[in-house]
Amino acid sequence: MPELVLSHITRRFSGHTAVDDLSLTVRDGEFVCLLGPSGCGKTTTLRIIAGFERADAGRLTLDGTDITHAPPEKRDIGLVFQSYALFPHKTVAENIGFGLKMRRRPRAEIARAVEEALALVRLDGLGGRYPRALSGGQQQRVALARALAIRPRLLLMDEPLSNLDAQLREEMRVEIRRIQQQLGITAILVTHDQSEALAMADRVAVMAHGRLQQMAEPAAIYEAPATAFVGGFIGQVNTLEGQVEQAGAEGAVLSLPGGTRLAGQGEGLSAGSAARALVKQERLTLSRTEPAGLPNRFPCRVTERTYLGGSIAYRCEAANLSLTALLPNHPLFERFSPGDEGWIGFSAADCAIFPC
Amino acid sequence: MKQLCKAAGGLYLALLYLFVAGPLLFVIATSFNPATSFPAPFEGLTLSWYTAILARPEFLSGAGVSALVAALASALAVMVAFLAAYALSRPGGAGGRGAMATLLASPLLVPQVVLSLAMLQLASAWGVGTGFWGLVAAHAVYVMPFALRLVLTGLARFDFAVEEACRSLGGGWWATWREVTLPLLRPSLVAGFTFCFILSFVNLPLSLFLTSPSTATLPIVMFAYIESRIDPMIAAVASVIVLVAGLATILLDRYLHVRLVD
Numbered sequence: 180m181p182e183l184v185l186s187h188i189t190r191r192f193s194g195h196t197a198v199d200d201l202s203l204t205v206r207d208g209e210f211v212c213l214l215g216p217s218g219c220g221k222t223t224t225l226r227i228i229a230g231f232e233r234a235d236a237g238r239l240t241l242d243g244t245d246i247t248h249a250p251p252e253k254r255d256i257g258l259v260f261q262s263y264a265l266f267p268h269k270t271v272a273e274n275i276g277f278g279l280k281m282r283r284r285p286r287a288e289i290a291r292a293v294e295e296a297l298a299l300v301r302l303d304g305l306g307g308r309y310p311r312a313l314s315g316g317q318q319q320r321v322a323l324a325r326a327l328a329i330r331p332r333l334l335l336m337d338e339p340l341s342n343l344d345a346q347l348r349e350e351m352r353v354e355i356r357r358i359q360q361q362l363g364i365t366a367i368l369v370t371h372d373q374s375e376a377l378a379m380a381d382r383v384a385v386m387a388h389g390r391l392q393q394m395a396e397p398a399a400i401y402e403a404p405a406t407a408f409v410g411g412f413i414g415q416v417n418t419l420e421g422q423v424e425q426a427g428a429e430g431a432v433l434s435l436p437g438g439t440r441l442a443g444q445g446e447g448l449s450a451g452s453a454a455r456a457l458v459k460q461e462r463l464t465l466s467r468t469e470p471a472g473l474p475n476r477f478p479c480r481v482t483e484r485t486y487l488g489g490s491i492a493y494r495c496e497a498a499n500l501s502l503t504a505l506l507p508n509h510p511l512f513e514r515f516s517p518g519d520e521g522w523i524g525f526s527a528a529d530c531a532i533f534p535c
Numbered sequence: 536m537k538q539l540c541k542a543a544g545g546l547y548l549a550l551l552y553l554f555v556a557g558p559l560l561f562v563i564a565t566s567f568n569p570a571t572s573f574p575a576p577f578e579g580l581t582l583s584w585y586t587a588i589l590a591r592p593e594f595l596s597g598a599g600v601s602a603l604v605a606a607l608a609s610a611l612a613v614m615v616a617f618l619a620a621y622a623l624s625r626p627g628g629a630g631g632r633g634a635m636a637t638l639l640a641s642p643l644l645v646p647q648v649v650l651s652l653a654m655l656q657l658a659s660a661w662g663v664g665t666g667f668w669g670l671v672a673a674h675a676v677y678v679m680p681f682a683l684r685l686v687l688t689g690l691a692r693f694d695f696a697v698e699e700a701c702r703s704l705g706g707g708w709w710a711t712w713r714e715v716t717l718p719l720l721r722p723s724l725v726a727g728f729t730f731c732f733i734l735s736f737v738n739l740p741l742s743l744f745l746t747s748p749s750t751a752t753l754p755i756v757m758f759a760y761i762e763s764r765i766d767p768m769i770a771a772v773a774s775v776i777v778l779v780a781g782l783a784t785i786l787l788d789r790y791l792h793v794r795l796v797d
Contacts (some may be wrong), residue, residue, distance in 0.1 A: 230702075231699055250707075251702040252702045252703070254703075256703060257703070258703040260696045260699070260700060264699065265700075266700070266714075267697075278704035325704070326703075326704075329705065
């Protein structure tokens with residue numbers, strides 16, 4: 180049974196359309212990440228689901244009931260804010276129990292639910308503290324516990340990890356995912372961080388310019404992008420523009436300015452039209468000798484090397500094109516220095532061509 | 536050179552404090568001087584001017600009227616200021632906020648005597664007496680911009696996301712104000728009320744045209760008194776006012792961490 184359904188949701192602000200005819204379904208117990216650059220409409224979408232922003236058009240149903248016009252306090256949706264928005268004048272326990280207090284539950288039941296929620300987010304014993312006495316990571320956990328204590332039908336999180344430092348962020352990714360799985364709760368997380376989305380979500384919904392670009396499992400988003408936007412936005416990508424020379428089910432050929440030809444794959448291409456090839460940086464090989472098996476291979480010169488720790492990025496200049504290859508920092512992979520000559524190559528399957 | 540600069544700075548500050556507080560200290564000192572004229576050389580120490588206040592009922596009733604007018608006008612002003620500041624500060628509110636804030640602060644630009652006279656004319660044009668409530672209204676109009684400024688400052692540091700957090704947890708708008716917004720703005724509201732109260736309590740020109748014998752405020756009584764004679768009793772009255780206002784300011788700073796004076 181589908182849990183949350185957005186159909187044809189549109190929201191216009193003076194002059195621009197923040198959310199443009201957005202339709203998507205979040206299944207029961209599913210964890211969906213709304214991913215996109217800032218200004219893509221993901222936060223507006225979240226606020227429409229929460230009830231803080233109205234939709235100019237479209238319908239919103241939760242569990243089969245229409246909530247398009249329901250006020251936020253009647254939706255039973257838990258919300259975790261980017262700033263956490265904890266009540267600074269209330270203790271951690273009062274924060275967590277607040278939703279149940281608003282529901283006029285008996286005191287004993289609230290106390291029990293607060294204890295449970297504290298245990299769930301591993302903050303046992305901190306109920307008497309005030310939010311300002313907690314670290315950022317702990318405040319984050321309180322915000323999560325507060326949203327979950329009302330046993331919401333849906334959990335929404337707006338960039339919940341963006342105020343944490345890198346290490347804590349990784350930890351909270353796992354933690355939020357664990358809690359979501361443990362409760363089996365339907366959840367939507369808004370983020371601009373693609374690795375966060377890929378790591379946490381059952382499905383990722385990529386948005387751009389207020390529109391849904393693609394909604395799929397993380398691997399499909401990464402490896403089979405549906406649009407040039409998704410292909411270019413996810414991962415580190417080489418972008419090459421040219422003209423379609425040949426298109427068909429068995430593959431396409433893109434001709435670049437200067438005459439270089441690329442073998443790739445793509446749909447909806449017609450010979451003679453402009454197109455864009457996207458090649459993920461880690462799918463390129465860099466070698467001293469010619470890589471015989473690869474249809475796209477070019478002699479090149481390394482011009483720049485960036486040491487990234489786990490990997491090394493090499494900027495390479497071939498006849499008419501400039502490409503970046505990301506190689507693992509591993510003894511099995513040859514090291515290059517700026518000025519070195521070599522061959523750069525990639526398969527046709529790794530060269531995704533989109534009309535533009 | 537650096538020390539010289541520091542010394543010059545210190546001297547400047549000392550002179551500034553003396554300039555601000557000097558007259559006040561002089562008034563307080565005078566209130567303990569037994570000499571019957573004012574000003575006069577010091578002849579000793581006495582509390583007789585303070586006991587003399589008690590013998591004049593119009594000062595006590597004036598203080599009562601002033602306190603009541605100040606309390607009502609300040610409550611009204613803070614209420615209006617909160618609603619206006621809230622509307623001006625809310626994210627996603629209407630445009631023209633700057634112009635609106637200026638308009639709301641405009642009573643500050645009108646001379647208070649004119650405001651008082653205008654209130655009297657308006658009341659007579661409507662064929663009603665100004666009475667006690669006219670006095671309260673004039674004071675409320677005059678002190679409201681001060682409360683507005685304080686509440687706006689408080690709201691500038693207010694994270695409106697906590698209101699949304701409250702609503703997402705099931706609180707309606709009234710519960711949200713009661714549980715979250717008003718408690719978090721309490722320092723600004725209390726400071727605004729106190730500030731307004733003091734301003735109203737000591738205000739003379741606003742009351743000039745609007746008081747009757749039964750609604751004479753303390754400043755009006757003081758004004759009437761010094762028209763006929765000047766003796767240190769008036770200094771004693773002033774000292775009591777300064778003491779009460781000073782105490783209120785210190786208590787606010789101590790227990791509510793609200794700064795009226797920086």
